[in-house]
Amino acid sequence: MYPADLHYTKQHEWVRLSDGAGVVGITDYAQKELGDIVYVDLPRVGAALQQGKVMGSVESVKAVSDIYAPVSGEVVEINDALSTAPEKLNESPHGDGWLVKIRLSAPDEISTLLSAEAYQKYVAEEETGH
């Protein structure tokens, strides 16, 4: 369910590392909780992100939710396809629905994130807590 090669936050974002860059997205749990996503507000290319700080927002039909940067770094690419097809976040949250690609400024931060197994457990607790 949750890919093992991603690193997760308790705010339901993920990072996938490849060639020193990190691809960032929101998790399947997050998209399900949000419902139909209709708008995505992303940082500009070149923006400096700080771990744990707001980097953008996603809007469902009902509500706006902040997205927090899972790691610090500079935005090198954004997923332009989301501006016309925000539903990709619902359809493929861990794949085509990625948000931004960043150059990590503090790669050690990765060690503060959750493994797929730990995240899965965390989400299961969230769900039963409801």
Next chain:
Amino acid sequence: MIKTTALHSVHRRMGAKMVDFGGWDMPLQYSGILEEHRAVRASVGVFDVSHMGEIEIHGRDAGALTDYITTNALAKLQPGQAQYAGLLYEHGGFVDDILVHKIAGDNYFLCVNASNQEKDYQHIAAANRFQATVDFASDRYTQLAIQGPRALETLQKLTSADLAAIGYYHFVDSEIAGTRALIARTGYTGEDGFEIYFAPEQSERVWNRILDAGQEFGIKPCGLGARNTLRLEAGMALYGHEIHAAITPLEAGLAWIVKLDKGEFIGRAALARQKAQGVTRKLIGFEMTGRGIGRDDYEVFLHGSPAGWVSSGGPSPTLNKNIGMCYLPAEHSKPGERIQIAIRNQLVDAVTTAAPFYKRIK
């Protein structure tokens, strides 16, 4: 204490995502707001709206009391006809917006908003210096809304009443699947459809029969999420948003439900005064021209200065635009005004437009 409808366990079992709506645990969505919205526009959807309240007014002077507490022309209402009306305070602000059904000259059936029902009852009972009894009847009814172009065909399978013969805003006392029901051709979606009221004991059976009857049309159970996007496209007011205690019908674009010449009613003097002086702020629709969604309570700017607020705003699934309604100074409350909406510390362009945003082709 969170309140639930008779269908609560059914919603849970069907996997609805639930939400606290004014103290009621109600379905927000089943399959998804967009899918449910589209089902109602294209075919048919069914909503459990049993959180809505019912108040019955009986007795010799039932008409006189009902007329005194409401803004619309009750005298024009025939038995079997329903009417949208305001329930106002003396100062002209809304206690609630309601549907008045005239069953007979001495029998009126009021459908009121969920979170207002106790307040409405107290308000009406306090105004009752007539030969009439006011009966809080919410516990005696389940209310379902069957809405969409296929609503009639769906419901017709389950009733001996000739549904095509029921005019818009008319109703009959009949049956659905053998259960006595009031069947009204009313709704809150901008589509053709029906709202039915019947005994809660039969809720699950009737709900399931409706889903079966609509299966061939792809009927969807719908939640309050789609109910809101549908009514927003139709430009219909929602209590707590377009209307509340500090807003009058004249400001809310609801002058058509105010009949100042019908005789005395609560709020009349204040509205007559406001009409003579002219309203200072008024409701108007808008659509976003810049990127972003103007949502409920966001501030509205005119030429860079704060000028009003968004009463309801969100995406329009039918029009693929971001739309809403807002209050603006009366002189600017006309279509074509360039406005800006403060979306998270950024002013985003929008333009005013006449509501409704969506009108069905009849």
